Amino acid sequence: MKANTGAISNKNTKARMTWKQFKRQVYPQSFVLLGVLFLVIFSYVPMFGIIMAFKDYKITSGVQGIFTSDWVGLKYFSEFVNDYKFGDLVRNTLVISFLKIVFAFPIPILFAVMLNELRGMVFKRIVQTVSYLPHFISWVVVLGLAYVFFSAQDGIINTLLMTLNVIDKPLDVLTNPDKFWGLAVMSAIWKEAGWWTIIFLAAIAGINPAMYEAAQLDGAGRLKRIWHITLPGIQGAVIVVLVMSIGSLLGGGLVGSNFEQSFLLGNSVNSDTSEIVQTYAFKVGLAEGRFAYAAAIDLVQSVISVFLIFTSNYIAKKLSGQGLF
Amino acid sequence: MDYILRRWRGRTLEDWVVDSVNMFLLLLVLIVTLYPFYYILIISFNEGTDAARGGIYFWPRKFTLDNYETFLNDHKWRIGFLVSSARTIVGTLLGVLFTSLVAYGLAYKQLIFKKVYFPIIIVAMYFSGGLIPYYVVLRELQLLNTFAVYVIPTMLNLFFLLIAVSFFNDIPDELQESAKIDGANDLTIFYKIILPVSKPLLATMSLFLGVGQWNSWMDSAYFVRNENLRTLTYRMIEIINQSTMPIDPVGSAIASSMNTTTTFSIQITAMVVAILPIICVYPFLQKHFVKGVMLGAVKG
Numbered sequence: 001m002k003a004n005t006g007a008i009s010n011k012n013t014k015a016r017m018t019w020k021q022f023k024r025q026v027y028p029q030s031f032v033l034l035g036v037l038f039l040v041i042f043s044y045v046p047m048f049g050i051i052m053a054f055k056d057y058k059i060t061s062g063v064q065g066i067f068t069s070d071w072v073g074l075k076y077f078s079e080f081v082n083d084y085k086f087g088d089l090v091r092n093t094l095v096i097s098f099l100k101i102v103f104a105f106p107i108p109i110l111f112a113v114m115l116n117e118l119r120g121m122v123f124k125r126i127v128q129t130v131s132y133l134p135h136f137i138s139w140v141v142v143l144g145l146a147y148v149f150f151s152a153q154d155g156i157i158n159t160l161l162m163t164l165n166v167i168d169k170p171l172d173v174l175t176n177p178d179k180f181w182g183l184a185v186m187s188a189i190w191k192e193a194g195w196w197t198i199i200f201l202a203a204i205a206g207i208n209p210a211m212y213e214a215a216q217l218d219g220a221g222r223l224k225r226i227w228h229i230t231l232p233g234i235q236g237a238v239i240v241v242l243v244m245s246i247g248s249l250l251g252g253g254l255v256g257s258n259f260e261q262s263f264l265l266g267n268s269v270n271s272d273t274s275e276i277v278q279t280y281a282f283k284v285g286l287a288e289g290r291f292a293y294a295a296a297i298d299l300v301q302s303v304i305s306v307f308l309i310f311t312s313n314y315i316a317k318k319l320s321g322q323g324l325f
Numbered sequence: 326m327d328y329i330l331r332r333w334r335g336r337t338l339e340d341w342v343v344d345s346v347n348m349f350l351l352l353l354v355l356i357v358t359l360y361p362f363y364y365i366l367i368i369s370f371n372e373g374t375d376a377a378r379g380g381i382y383f384w385p386r387k388f389t390l391d392n393y394e395t396f397l398n399d400h401k402w403r404i405g406f407l408v409s410s411a412r413t414i415v416g417t418l419l420g421v422l423f424t425s426l427v428a429y430g431l432a433y434k435q436l437i438f439k440k441v442y443f444p445i446i447i448v449a450m451y452f453s454g455g456l457i458p459y460y461v462v463l464r465e466l467q468l469l470n471t472f473a474v475y476v477i478p479t480m481l482n483l484f485f486l487l488i489a490v491s492f493f494n495d496i497p498d499e500l501q502e503s504a505k506i507d508g509a510n511d512l513t514i515f516y517k518i519i520l521p522v523s524k525p526l527l528a529t530m531s532l533f534l535g536v537g538q539w540n541s542w543m544d545s546a547y548f549v550r551n552e553n554l555r556t557l558t559y560r561m562i563e564i565i566n567q568s569t570m571p572i573d574p575v576g577s578a579i580a581s582s583m584n585t586t587t588t589f590s591i592q593i594t595a596m597v598v599a600i601l602p603i604i605c606v607y608p609f610l611q612k613h614f615v616k617g618v619m620l621g622a623v624k625g
Contacts, residue, residue: 021437027511031430032442035423038481041462043449049458063465066458111354117347127351129611130358136603136610138540140558144596145361147565148368154568154589156364159379194358221339264562285457286547298455 053077053296059289076296085280093276093301096258097249099185104255105245107193109238112200113230117222128201131194139260142191146183146265150174175269183265184274188255196241196254203237204230239316246312250277250305277301362600369393369597373590387585392594395586402595405557408472409539412556413602416476416538421530423480425523428489429515434498450483463548474548475556479538485530492526493519532610539602557599564592 022029045063053076055069080086111131118124134142149157152170161167173179207229215225245253252258259278266274278301285294336344368376369392371385380386396402431442453459468474496519504514520527542558549555555563568588 018437021435025433025436025511028430028433028436029438031426032436035427035430035481035486036442036445038423038427039445039449041466042459042478042481043453045462046454046458047452048454049461050454052458052461059461059464063461066461114347114351117343118351119344123348123351127355130355133362133604133607134358136536136540136607137600138542138558140540140542140561141596141599144561144565144592145365147568148365148593148596149361151568154377156379156382160382163379190357221337222343223339267566282456282547286460291457291461295455295457298457302455 050295050299050302052292053299055292057292057295059291072292076293077300079293080297080300085275088272089275089277089280092262092273093250093258093278096181096184096262096276097252099181100188100253100255100258101245101249103185104189104193105242105253107189108196108254109200109234111193111197112204112234113226115197115201116204116230117226128194128197131197133194134191135195137191139191139257139264142187143264146174146187150183174265175267177270177273180265180270180273184258184261187261187265188252188257192255192257199241200234200237203234207233239319243312243316247309248305249308250301365593365596365600368590369594371590372585373587374585376590377587389585391584391586392590395584396591396594396598399591401552401555401560402557402591404553405555405560405595406598408545408554409557412472412475413535413538416479417531417535419476419480420482420534420538421527424482424486424530425489425520425527426515427481428486429493429519431486431490432493433511446483446486460547469548470550470554472554475538475541475544478544479534482530482534485533489523489526489530492523496522528609532606536603536606536610539599557595561592561595561599564588564595568592 049063049066052066052069054071054073055066056072057066057069059065061069083089115124115128118127147155149155150171150173152158152172152175155170155173158167158170162170173183211229211233212225215229220228241254248254248256250258252261258276262274262276262279263282266279277297281294281297281301284290284297364382367381367383367385370388370390371381372387372389373392375381375387397406430436431439436442463469463474463478468477500518500522501514504518509517540558542556542562545554545556545559546562
């Protein structure tokens with residue numbers, strides 16, 4: 001009995017102490033709580049709102065409707081699987097993502113090694129400075145540049161090649177389904193490769209210069225030194241970045257931007273190869289107003305992404321003893 | 326001279342080949358990256374009707390400022406430019422202020438419930454409900470079709486929030502304590518002491534948030550219907566999509582009989598205008614790059 005009341009009053013004093021402490025730091029607490037409120041509204045409500053994918057949800061019922069509308073189970077998921085576009089969408093999403101891992105991932109590594117081999121410091125700085133400029137330019141402008149260079153009517157490349165009589169009718173890059181994947185990979189490399197080079201250059205800078213001198217004394221040439229010192233020296237960074245890219249594979253990996261590209265470079269003519277799961281979700285959701293269906297499509301992609309993050313992290317840990325978490 | 330000789334002596338054939346090939350390839354990279362920007366710049370200063378004949382590669386053939394004049398006089402483009410500028414200024418200011426305010430709270434020593442707050446932030450950083458439920462929330466808040474949709478949801482940047490917390494943690498406590506003794510409250514300390522000593526942080530944040538605001542287009546495409554709220558980026562998408570289609574009623578024909586411009590030359594001018602602010606802040610952006618990409622990499 002006595003011990004019991006003791007425990008209660010102990011609890012009370014603890015709560016009172018906390019309250020006192022809280023009052024003393026009421027300003028910082030209220031700043032933080034404002035931030036938490038912001039996150040609840042703009043992150044957590046949407047996060048829980050994803051349950052609309054399993055519900056008969058109508059947009060007119062607002063946020064509240066997400067939680068009150070009737071469950072329909074996996075109706076929208078089976079509808080998506082049976083959608084006549086399903087095959088194309090999944091193929092495009094996977095192919096574009098894999099092409100980017102295969103072709104866009106090695107470029108920053110190669111580029112970093114090449115920059116490292118440059119002797120002139122000034123030239124090195126110039127190349128590097130210029131190479132990450134496109135990272136800061138909007139994808140919209142990149143779309144504009146693609147149009148300026150490749151358009152069948154005004155494109156400078158077509159005009160030039162026609163004047164030189166290399167081709168006799170304009171190459172159709174922007175509105176040809178067969179060219180979209182190449183266009184996506186190339187434009188992603190153009191825009192982002194320079195930016196990701198920074199991380200590999202930083203890794204190279206961490207290699208002990210004495211190793212190069214020693215190798216040189218042993219008679220190793222330039223290529224041998226690259227192969228036996230530079231590349232093994234940045235192995236750790238490469239693995240970390242690779243794990244990250246596989247984790248964000250469906251978004252386009254390292255160079256990201258699957259969505260932007262499909263949305264901006266895609267059009268009604270090349271949609272057979274340019275439309276991906278995410279842009280389709282956008283279209284059926286916001287343009288056609290089928291919100292629950294769109295949320296279900298989006299959720300499929302998110303679940304695969306989360307699965308990929310954990311799998312790639314697991315594999316990286318197994319292989320190198322080093323993962324992201 | 327001696328230095329150069331020493332550098333060139335002892336170069337093997339392999340060195341020579343590696344250096345030449347390397348130099349050549351990097352020069353190619355330089356051109357491929359830079360030339361598109363240069364090309365649109367010269368076309369924007371050339372008469373549109375003349376540029377349509379092709380053959381301009383290095384220098385404007387018929388120099389003119391018509392394109393810029395038409396761009397600025399066109400109602401749609403002008404609105405786009407103003408909306409983009411306004412959202413960049415307001416959005417950046419709000420973002421920097423709110424993010425650093427929350428960060429200041431989180432960096433407060435002996436902050437109770439810290440163990441609750443940080444997981445809330447980390448989870449929000451890694452997971453999202455996707456676009457559709459987000460849209461429903463914006464609709465509920467009546468943010469759709471308002472200018473606020475550009476600047477309110479971007480007010481808290483979680484990536485910079487964490488950077489700011491660690492920055493504030495490194496500020497010596499003595500600074501704040503002396504102010505406290507003088508009777509200042511935490512809000513006063515925040516804007517009289519913390520913000521002034523955090524200029525490098527605020528500058529970095531402003532630059533990155535500003536570039537993000539200036540470049541963004543998705544919100545204008547999806548959350549806004551009012552033509553007077555469209556951003557510059559949205560206008561560009563609109564005009565490029567019109568002209569990419571093979572069946573094109575207007576084509577690249579002369580847009581206005583009043584002067585020498587064409588739809589194409591105006592579109593290119595808009596691109597130059599969209600790139601220009603970025604080029605202007607680029608030297609400053611660059612100063613803070615490496616740290617940014619490293620942290621970005623850790624964040625994933």
